[in-house]
Amino acid sequence: MARVGAFKSMVNRSAPYMLAGPAVLVIGFGCLYPTLLALRLGMEQWSLGTPWSSATYVGLSAFGLALTDPVVLHSFGVTLAFAAVVVGCEMLLGTALALLLEQPMRGMAVFRTIFIAPMMVAPIVVGMMWRYLFDTQYGFANYLIGLVGIGPQTWLGDPVLAFAAIVLSDVWQWTPFVLIMVLAGLQNIDQSALEAARIDGATPLQAILRVKLPMLASVLVVTALMRLIDAFRVLEVIYALTFGGPGNATEVLPVLIYKTAFVSQKLGTASAISVLLLLVVSALSVAALAISNPMRDGRR
Amino acid sequence: MQRRDGLKLLAATALCAPAVTRAAHAADRFATYRGTTIVVNWPAHPHYDAAIPFVVEFTKQTGIKVEIDKMQYMRMHDKQLLEMSKPQSDYDLITILGMWKTEYVKKDLLAPLGPMMKNADLADPDYDLADVVPAYLNNIGAVGGPKGYLAGPGAELYALPFGTETSVLAYRADILDSLGLQPPATYDELLAMLDPIHDKAKIGAVTSRGQSGHQATHAFLLHLNPLGGQFFDENWNVEFNGPAGVKAVETLKRFVETGPAGIPSYGFGEMENAFLLGQSALYLDTIAVFGGVKNPAKSKVDGKVRYALHPKGARYSAESGGFGIAIPKRSANQEAAFLFMQWITSKSLDVAIAKAGGVAMRNSTLDDAGVLAMYPEYKLLKQQLVYTDADWRPMIPEFGEIDEQVLGLRVSEALIGSKTPKQALDESATAVAAIMKRGGYLKT
The missing domain is CATH 3.40.190.10 (Periplasmic binding protein-like II)
Incomplete structure (x- = not known):
């Protein structure tokens, strides 16, 4: 009997591992294998189109070079600036729109659908579309500013305007994501708290600032972090819109990685920069999980 | 169909x-x-x-x-x-x-x-x-x-x-005639007519490529050779940052100042379109424009365009x-x-x-x-x-990196004013020399 009990106890203890094991193995292989491969590639200098046997082992030198190369550091600066500006704009706009669309109004479902439409467009199409909109010769952007008497601007040929262009295209596409997240958060707010605020004489603005936003805090932080992670990985839109130009004014890290791998044919260096980018994105992901881990409540 | x-x-x-x-x-x-x-x-x-x-x-x-x-x-x-x-x-x-x-x-x-x-x-x-x-x-x-x-x-x-491709000069005969100008036979004549065209005809003077990367390099090399420069000397030492190179970038900067708006973002398509849509009086690039001018779906300038040799700088030359x-x-x-x-x-x-x-x-x-x-x-x-020179650019395996990530980047920076032409070319020369050492062309 004692043996049977011990066996049952062992089965009970190992059951979660046996059930979760296959999924963990699959996810582990799917996530870890490419990461380890990238690390391995970062230690080799290898050019696409040549046999792997022609690769030269260079150890960690590519990682050291990536950390000190002014081109990488510049690109990191552009990425940081881009991420900060787009996430800031998207959070402000998305939250404001969500608060507006939260109100029960006729035809609100149609408005919500329209507002989230940009998110459904493929990023490469977004890039091409904005490239035409910002075209100096026949772009709609120059037509619009022409209506208020401003002459045509070289949107994609000026460092500041090109940066503004990539920011605008990202804000256009991803503000709806913030909108959806905040709308979902708003629907989970306990109405009794709002009712209590109203009874206490709070104005609508005070209800937003003192009740709704504090209650949305964790949703807002997680949404901002998710957008930040995405902003660090943005490639397609900038690839189609500016390809990092003019000069390297809009050369965010993913564009630099692409050019290093496929233009300069330095796959090892590109992998090393990718691993560094992965570390930044991982740190942000850990922060996101620390702030709002869906598993946390279950453990308590 | x-x-x-x-x-x-x-x-x-x-x-x-x-x-x-x-x-x-x-x-x-x-x-x-x-x-x-x-x-x-x-x-x-x-x-x-x-x-x-x-x-x-x-x-x-x-x-x-x-x-x-x-x-x-x-x-x-x-x-x-x-x-x-x-x-x-x-x-x-x-x-x-x-x-x-x-x-x-x-x-x-x-x-x-x-x-x-x-x-x-x-x-x-x-x-x-x-x-x-x-x-x-x-x-x-x-x-x-x-x-x-x-x-x-x-x-x-x-x-x-x-x-x-071979570079030729295409020009709007109607505009040059109205200003009493002859098609430019030399770079000096070309540079001298940029302001009159821009100021009096109220149209961009020369359209040009200028987008960061390959397009900016192409634009630079298009002028380097006729202006008397070359990319490398016989021993693969960098030469493009000499006086002819600086003049080539300065020429491009003048094109940006007096040309159709947007040159620093122009690839081939945008550059050609500016001419075909009547936004520039001169086009100095490939013969692909021959067909484009006559294409009614793309061109507003058919019947107004004439062609001339790529202007002479220090020598007659053209890309091929x-x-x-x-x-x-x-x-x-x-x-x-x-x-x-x-x-x-x-x-x-x-x-x-x-x-x-x-x-x-x-x-x-x-x-x-x-x-x-x-x-x-x-x-x-x-x-x-x-007059074409088959050796107007060094088509070595390393040229892709030089073209897109070194010279194309720096020339673009010069065109938008973040670097002087000399600074852009000297920085490029240093980077290119490093690539040539890595490739085994240069020993020291």
């Missing part, structure tokens, strides 16, 4: 009649490959657009089907490398820029054409390779030779020119090169691809495509009465070809 495409197809059918006859004689050559499908990687480019209707005719004649994968030309390189690196390439025929050929050959990705041209089962006895303009054949097809990328002892042919077609070594359909390549670059097709708005690459086409009646500007091209 649009009406225009239909007309092109009809023209293609009529113009290909001699080829039909020859095809009958060469039935055995094609019979083995009837039913084969070849996959062709082509760029979005006026010449290739003009050639597409003729592809249908090739399939009718030979039974070989052609599937075209068309893409923006600066994005072809990455895709081609990925496809050709596979144990079996998905592409059977690719379009290359001359500057990619040495990299591909060094990586053993292209099939040499010599053996197929000598194979009696494949070679068309009427195919006249000597008729191809030597500068094009040399620039686009030859790999090996003393420099590694031009003809000479040890060189082999890996690509045939198709969609070739452009696109070529080559066969991946790991293609499973090399022979069928060769038959298509041979057919589409034959004499009769060269004439037919030139008449449809493409560009000619054969001497016989440049003398063809029918072509000259439609495009008298080919007379000027023949004169310009006398």
Whole structure:
């Protein structure tokens, strides 16, 4: 009997591992294998189109070079600036729109659908579309500013305007994501708290600032972090819109990685920069999980 | 299919009649490959657009089907490398820029054409390779030779020119006439007329490429050679940052200041469009503009444009090169691809495509009465070809990195004013010297 009990106890203890094991193995292989491969590639200098046997082992030198190369550091600066500006704009706009669309109004479902439409467009199409909109010769952007008497601007040929262009295209596409997240958060707010605020004489603005936003805090932080992670990985839109130009004014890290791998044919260096980018994105992901881990409540 | 495409197809059918006859004689050559499908990687480019209707005719004649994968030309390189690196390439025929050929050959990705041209089962006895303009054949097809990328002892042919380029000056005769200006014969005359055109005619003076990367490098090199500069000296030491190089960048900056708005963001398409839409009075770039000017769907300037030689700087010179077609070594359909390549670059097709708005690459086409009646500007091209320099850019395997990530970046920075021309070129020279050391060209 004692043996049977011990066996049952062992089965009970190992059951979660046996059930979760296959999924963990699959996810582990799917996530870890490419990461380890990238690390391995970062230690080799290898050019696409040549046999792997022609690769030269260079150890960690590519990682050291990536950390000190002014081109990488510049690109990191552009990425940081881009991420900060787009996430800031998207959070402000998305939250404001969500608060507006939260109100029960006729035809609100149609408005919500329209507002989230940009998110459904493929990023490469977004890039091409904005490239035409910002075209100096026949772009709609120059037509619009022409209506208020401003002459045509070289949107994609000026460092500041090109940066503004990539920011605008990202804000256009991803503000709806913030909108959806905040709308979902708003629907989970306990109405009794709002009712209590109203009874206490709070104005609508005070209800937003003192009740709704504090209650949305964790949703807002997680949404901002998710957008930040995405902003660090943005490639397609900038690839189609500016390809990092003019000069390297809009050369965010993913564009630099692409050019290093496929233009300069330095796959090892590109992998090393990718691993560094992965570390930044991982740190942000850990922060996101620390702030709002869906598993946390279950453990308590 | 649009009406225009239909007309092109009809023209293609009529113009290909001699080829039909020859095809009958060469039935055995094609019979083995009837039913084969070849996959062709082509760029979005006026010449290739003009050639597409003729592809249908090739399939009718030979039974070989052609599937075209068309893409923006600066994005072809990455895709081609990925496809050709596979144990079996998905592409059977690719379009290359001359500057990619040495990299591909060094990586053993292209099939040499010599053996197929000598194979009696494949070679068309009427195919006249000597008729191809030597500068094009040399620039686009030859790999090996003393420099590694031009003809000479040890060189082999890996690509045939198709969609070739030579720089010429196109100008709006109506605007220059209204200002009492003559077309510029020299760079000094050209620079002197920029402000009068910009200020008095209220139009951009010269359109130019300027987008960061390859386009900015191309724009720079277009002027470096005529202004007396060269990229490397005989021993691979950097020379482009000398006085001629600085003058070339300064010239480009003047084009930006007086040209149509947006030059620092212009690739080839935007640059050509600015001229075709009447936003600049002068165009100094490839002959692809010949067909563009006459294309009513693209051009507002047909009938107002004249052509002149690329202006003289320290010397007469012009770029020569452009696109070529080559066969991946790991293609499973090399022979069928060769038959298509041979057919589409034959004499009769060269004439037919030139008449449809493409560009000619054969001497016989440049003398063809029918072509000259439609495009008298080919007379000027023949004169310009006398002055072309096949060595206007070093097409070494390392050139891709230099082109896109070194020179193209720095020249772009000079054009937007974040660096002076000298500073941009000196920084580029240092980076290029490091690349040349890494590549084993420079020892110290």
